[in-house]
Amino acid sequence: DSGVTQTPKHLITATGQRVTLRCSPRSGDLSVYWYQQSLDQGLQFLIQYYNGEERAKGNILERFSAQQFPDLHSELNLSSLELGDSALYFCASSVGTSGGDNEQFFGPGTRLTVL
Amino acid sequence: LAKTTQPISMDSYEGQEVNITCSHNNIATNDYITWYQQFPSQGPRFIIQGYKTKVTNEVASLFIPADRKSSTLSLPRVSLSDTAVYYCLVGSYTGGGNKLTFGTGTQLKVEL
Numbered sequence: 446d447s448g449v450t451q452t453p454k455h456l457i458t459a460t461g462q463r464v465t466l467r468c469s470p471r472s473g474d475l476s477v478y479w480y481q482q483s484l485d486q487g488l489q490f491l492i493q494y495y496n497g498e499e500r501a502k503g504n505i506l507e508r509f510s511a512q513q514f515p516d517l518h519s520e521l522n523l524s525s526l527e528l529g530d531s532a533l534y535f536c537a538s539s540v541g542t543s544g545g546d547n548e549q550f551f552g553p554g555t556r557l558t559v560l
Numbered sequence: 561l562a563k564t565t566q567p568i569s570m571d572s573y574e575g576q577e578v579n580i581t582c583s584h585n586n587i588a589t590n591d592y593i594t595w596y597q598q599f600p601s602q603g604p605r606f607i608i609q610g611y612k613t614k615v616t617n618e619v620a621s622l623f624i625p626a627d628r629k630s631s632t633l634s635l636p637r638v639s640l641s642d643t644a645v646y647y648c649l650v651g652s653y654t655g656g657g658n659k660l661t662f663g664t665g666t667q668l669k670v671e672l
Contacts, residue, residue: 447603447605449603478658478660480662487662487663487664487665488604488647488662488665489662490658490660490661490662493658500653500658501653501658501659501660503658503660535603535604537603537604542653542658543592543651543652543653543658544651544653544658544660545590545591545592545594545649545650545651545652545653545658545659545660546592546594546609546611546652546653548594548606548609549594549604549606550606551596551603551604551605552603553601553602553603554601554602554603
């Protein structure tokens with residue numbers, strides 16, 4: 446158990462809809478990262494928050510947004526969903542700002558299916 | 561961003577040493593190299609991290625040559641439970657934020 450929790454575990458929705466994925470980081474970790482994992486794109490870094498502020502953006506679509514709340518949990522909002530958004534979405538956390546030289550602890554993921 | 565490539569799959573037998581290589585030709589000066597292990601339906605799990613030369617911990621070794629354009633994860637005496645997908649991650653934090661690039665992943669299959 447990494448200490449990172451994600452809800453829901455599974456999500457099935459229709460094209461055009463909007464969903465919210467939730468992540469609670471490990472106790473003491475200030476950074477939260479969001480990743481998308483699909484068969485054709487592999488693991489893609491989406492966005493990072495550190496102590497409530499956005500720190501870095503990766504390959505995140507404009508239809509996607511995220512935020513980190515004062516209690517450090519984070520939410521990833523996906524809107525105008527398309528079939529291609531079906532994927533596993535992982536949240537990870539780390540103590541420091543850098544995802545490159547800090548160990549990241551990954552949650553169990555949310556499997557999103559868009560029909 | 562560093563482009564990272566790995567072999568798609570590797571097969572081994574229990575008790576053998578396995579070496580998985582990651583190619584990252586465009587690695588930046590500040591980038592670190594980290595390896596993660598992922599089992600089906602689980603999130604990746606940290607194995608080892610390094611910047612240059614050799615790093616060893618209780619489960620693996622990481623070899624990074626002087627030019628840092630590649631890295632090799634070495635798993636000594638693998639067992640069936642090491643069957644998983646292994647990813648290298650190249651990244652660093654600069655003033656512009658994190659640059660994080662995962663490799664394509666290597667499916668390791670260990671047999672008796």
